[in-house]
Amino acid sequence: MNYQEEIQRFLDNDELEFEEWIADCPITEAPALILEYKSYMQKLAIENDDFEAVQDLQELDDLVERIENFTIDTLAARQEKFNQMEKLLKKLKEMQEIISHNELKEIPVSIELISDLREIADYLKSQGLYDPETWKKLQHLL
16 A cells, blocks of 8 residues: 555545545554554644644554554454364364264264364354254254
8 A cells, every 4th residue: 555645645635534534444554554644744744833733643643553452353353263163163074074984873972072062053153153953953962
């Protein structure tokens, strides 16, 4: 992203609000763009001897910090969800192996298997993906 062009686009558009302008850019780019904007505006304020504006622009540091923290929290939550899905997928594949290698009509049910089934069902419920019909035959284990 070319920050100078983005800043100029904002400054040239009198109808564009600051929040709307920032919201239009990728969240990972917003902190750097805001800091570049702050630097540009501070330079202009100093050239115009507007030291009050320079002081006001310091508030943008707080905004940058909040956006960075939000981004970190969001990415961490996504990673956690991804890790949980990978873990459950691994368990599903293990169960599939057990079932496909067992020629008997009955599958040995261990406490670990029941725990895994419950974890998978709980996850599916939490994501709104649980279909009771799919789990009907296993309902007594959950």
